[in-house]
Amino acid sequence: MEELAIKTTTKQQVMTGSQAVVHSLIAEGIDLIFGYPGGAIMPVYDALYDVEAKLTHILTRHEQGATHAAQGYARATGKVGVCLATSGPGATNLITGIADAQIDSTPLVCITGQVASHLLGTDAFQETDIIGISMPVTKWNFQVTKAEEIPYALAKAFYIARTGRPGPVLVDITKDAQFETLDFEYKPFKGMRSYVPTPQLDLEKVKEAAVLINAAKKPLVLFGQGVLLAEAEKEFKAFIEKADLPSAWTIMGLSALDSDHNLNVGMLGMHGNYAPNKLTNECDVLIAVGMRFDDRVTGDLSRYAKQAKVIHLEIDPAEVNKNVKTDVAVLGNAKESLSALTELINENEHENWLAKFRNLEKEEFDEVVKDDLNPTTELMTMGEVMDKINLHSDQKNIIVTDVGQHQMVACRYAKFKQTRSLITSGGSGTMGFCLPAAIGAKMGRPDAQVIGIIGDGGFQMTIQELGTIFQFKTAVKIVVMNNEFLGMVRQWQELFFEKRYASTTMVNPDFQTIVNGYGIKTKKVEKREDLEAAVKEMLAHEGSYFLEVMVGKENNVFPMIATGASVSDIRLK
Amino acid sequence: MEKKRFTISVFTEDVVGILNRVSIIFTRRKINVESIAASESEIKGIYRYTIVITETEDQVKKVVGQLEKQVEVVKAVFHPDDETVHQEIALYKVKTGVLASGGNAEKIVRSHNARVLSVETEFTVLEKTGHKEETQQLFDDLKPFGILEFVRSGRVAITKPMKTLSSIVEQLEGLVKN
Numbered sequence: 225m226e227e228l229a230i231k232t233t234t235k236q237q238v239m240t241g242s243q244a245v246v247h248s249l250i251a252e253g254i255d256l257i258f259g260y261p262g263g264a265i266m267p268v269y270d271a272l273y274d275v276e277a278k279l280t281h282i283l284t285r286h287e288q289g290a291t292h293a294a295q296g297y298a299r300a301t302g303k304v305g306v307c308l309a310t311s312g313p314g315a316t317n318l319i320t321g322i323a324d325a326q327i328d329s330t331p332l333v334c335i336t337g338q339v340a341s342h343l344l345g346t347d348a349f350q351e352t353d354i355i356g357i358s359m360p361v362t363k364w365n366f367q368v369t370k371a372e373e374i375p376y377a378l379a380k381a382f383y384i385a386r387t388g389r390p391g392p393v394l395v396d397i398t399k400d401a402q403f404e405t406l407d408f409e410y411k412p413f414k415g416m417r418s419y420v421p422t423p424q425l426d427l428e429k430v431k432e433a434a435v436l437i438n439a440a441k442k443p444l445v446l447f448g449q450g451v452l453l454a455e456a457e458k459e460f461k462a463f464i465e466k467a468d469l470p471s472a473w474t475i476m477g478l479s480a481l482d483s484d485h486n487l488n489v490g491m492l493g494m495h496g497n498y499a500p501n502k503l504t505n506e507c508d509v510l511i512a513v514g515m516r517f518d519d520r521v522t523g524d525l526s527r528y529a530k531q532a533k534v535i536h537l538e539i540d541p542a543e544v545n546k547n548v549k550t551d552v553a554v555l556g557n558a559k560e561s562l563s564a565l566t567e568l569i570n571e572n573e574h575e576n577w578l579a580k581f582r583n584l585e586k587e588e589f590d591e592v593v594k595d596d597l598n599p600t601t602e603l604m605t606m607g608e609v610m611d612k613i614n615l616h617s618d619q620k621n622i623i624v625t626d627v628g629q630h631q632m633v634a635c636r637y638a639k640f641k642q643t644r645s646l647i648t649s650g651g652s653g654t655m656g657f658c659l660p661a662a663i664g665a666k667m668g669r670p671d672a673q674v675i676g677i678i679g680d681g682g683f684q685m686t687i688q689e690l691g692t693i694f695q696f697k698t699a700v701k702i703v704v705m706n707n708e709f710l711g712m713v714r715q716w717q718e719l720f721f722e723k724r725y726a727s728t729t730m731v732n733p734d735f736q737t738i739v740n741g742y743g744i745k746t747k748k749v750e751k752r753e754d755l756e757a758a759v760k761e762m763l764a765h766e767g768s769y770f771l772e773v774m775v776g777k778e779n780n781v782f783p784m785i786a787t788g789a790s791v792s793d794i795r796l797k
Numbered sequence: 798m799e800k801k802r803f804t805i806s807v808f809t810e811d812v813v814g815i816l817n818r819v820s821i822i823f824t825r826r827k828i829n830v831e832s833i834a835a836s837e838s839e840i841k842g843i844y845r846y847t848i849v850i851t852e853t854e855d856q857v858k859k860v861v862g863q864l865e866k867q868v869e870v871v872k873a874v875f876h877p878d879d880e881t882v883h884q885e886i887a888l889y890k891v892k893t894g895v896l897a898s899g900g901n902a903e904k905i906v907r908s909h910n911a912r913v914l915s916v917e918t919e920f921t922v923l924e925k926t927g928h929k930e931e932t933q934q935l936f937d938d939l940k941p942f943g944i945l946e947f948v949r950s951g952r953v954a955i956t957k958p959m960k961t962l963s964s965i966v967e968q969l970e971g972l973v974k975n
């Protein structure tokens with residue numbers, strides 16, 4: 225969790241509601257926000273004008289871009305992402321990003337302007353019931369109609385967004401409340417009786433879990449974003465190393481454990497690795513750490529790990545027994561739970577069991593990986609692009625992906641040596657996520673090499689954010705894997721809809737010309753012999769760089785668990 | 798798993814919009830709410846929603862978990878019918894003439910222990926409290942005589958298990974560091 229340097233302002237100051245908004249943000253330690261102005265939020269923009277030195281506002285090209293940028297920023301830094309938008313269409317444009325942040329537990333504070341309070345409910349110009357609309361996709365939301373409510377509402381908003389299982393919150397502020405004056409005083413929010421962010425660790429449960437782990441002959445650990453959110457990477461590593469526990473990740477947990485760690489047995493789920501999926505149905509104790517058994521991970525639940533005892537380390541009680549019946553639930557923050565559990569487990573070795581993973585890995589390598597990374601076909605694969613990035617970088621990149629085939633390929637093949645390095649839209653699968661999220665990640669981590677991996681389809685969903693890169697000189701690297709198809713949908717049509725390719729062909733414009741127009745260095749690679757040099761050039765380039773790689777149109781992502789199939793029915797082709 | 802009738806009690810802070818947050822949880826899972834009643838609880842500032850649904854126990858548990866997860870929900874619990882003492886109130890408007898004629902209608906009202914709340918020349922308002930089956934029985938019995946208007950409240954329920962709301966609130970307040 226971020227260092228909390230929330231300031232309590234000492235003496236009261238008379239100011240307007242809009243000034244109170246910006247001073248609350250500053251007191252909360254925020255120095256960067258994303259947004260887009262408009263009528264109902266103009267007073268806040270006016271107040272921002274006076275504090276530009278302390279609080280930078282990034283003007284995205286669409287409010288959806290602001291939310292994804294704030295998500296990228298939050299995911300890369302562990303801080304709360306902040307977005308600002310006007311009422312009506314500005315506010316509704318935030319919804320896709322808010323929903324994405326909700327399902328992927330990303331801390332966001334969204335501030336929207338609203339029509340003046342006397343106009344509420346009158347269908348006034350640009351009035352939308354954003355409280356009602358955002359309710360199902362926010363952790364909490366609140367409408368401010370009086371200036372004096374602002375500091376308290378924002379302090380509470382940040383507290384709720386950041387604590388426990390993080391998530392997005394929205395504070396809607398009527399225009400009259402922005403103009404009104406108040407005696408400003410900012411106090412950090414301390415908590416509330418109706419909200420217990422982190423359940424207290426029950427040591428009895430930890431003991432029960434340890435007993436199961438100590439007796440296990442074939443244990444398997446599944447880890448998710450909970451490890452990252454709790455900053456429990458070290459504790460996690462100590463835990464699995466002590467008892468020699470093979471560990472597989474969800475895409476939200478990716479990069480919490482180094483790719484080349486000998487206990488990292490790969491990716492779970494629909495396009496994950498062969499070994500962990502197969503062996504989920506063979507393990508005797510399944511230990512889930514900060515993951516929520518999403519259906520893309522489990523496949524058919526009635527044939528999921530039925531033979532295993534299930535241990536679930538989880539911060540959110542509502543996740544326990546939601547999808548998979550749990551034998552021992554250890555509620556709490558993963559950092560604490562893992563430390564306590566590591567103390568109670570025995571040192572152990574599971575050589576034979578690990579060998580099973582290695583055997584299946586080899587099978588997958590021969591059937592799938594070899595041809596993905598070193599294809600013998602004339603057409604290029606997405607896998608070989610990722611392989612070149614691994615080869616020519618220090619593998620300390622922050623990889624941001626969009627949604628589709630390239631996302632699965634990027635997650636499968638990108639190598640990581642640092643945590644918080646893979647940013648993807650997991651639960652929502654929001655196309656258009658990557659470009660703005662990569663911008664936000666780069667702004668949060670200017671020191672890092674941030675590489676966005678996007679499909680030709682998703683690129684065009686938020687392509688306007690190239691303008692943000694141009695204006696703010698954001699040195700992100702953008703790789704478009706161009707297959708001239710909505711590839712993932714095409715793959716399903718091929719496999720499950722008798723090759724009836726309804727509306728998945730993309731007739732694309734010349735991306736080079738477009739991106740050039742934004743002053744970004746570009747390169748298009750159509751032949752394999754040019755790929756390596758282009759990747760090297762991109763990685764070495766100081767500023768932003770756009771690399772378009774023409775890849776095979778009809779390549780499919782394997783392995784694959786078809787919808788409705790069991791994890792152990794995973795197909796290699 | 799078999800579906801049963803459950804009473805869910807949700808205790809919330811007194812804030813605008815909380816009813817919407819509560820109802821979204823049911824809407825999202827396409828669960829039909831059979832009745833809902835809301836009032837302030839024995840603790841000032843904490844509201845109590847009594848919600849009746851027919852669902853599997855497994856599903857009810859998940860719903861209650863999601864309810865309790867809402868930031869402004871203090872506590873949510875569920876009970877099968879045999880663990881609650883519950884009542885509903887029903888009001889019936891019938892033509893006064895029907896009762897005055899000294900016929901069967903009067904007998905029915907007596908046998909159901911219904912109360913007469915108001916007598917006007919045109920109509921009379923009767924009241925009966927009880928389980929839904931009981932208020933429904935009176936409805937069915939009066940139907941042949943003509944019912945001009947009928948309304949039944951949502952179920953209100955007191956749970957038999959003894960843990961008090963105030964002890965729960967006290968414990969929760971202890972967790973908030975000041």
Ligand SMILES: Cc1ncc(C[n+]2csc(CCOP(=O)(O)OP(=O)(O)O)c2C)c(N)n1
Binds near residue numbers: 627654656680710712
């Ligand atoms: C906003 C949104 N609309 C539709 C989809 C459904 N969808 C999932 S993957 C995909 C195709 C993506 O195509 P592209 O961006 O070219 O990536 P590729 O699969 O070809 O790598 C689509 C349409 C989605 N995930 N998000």
Ligand SMILES: [Mg+2]
Binds near residue numbers: 707708709710
């Ligand atoms: Mg494509």
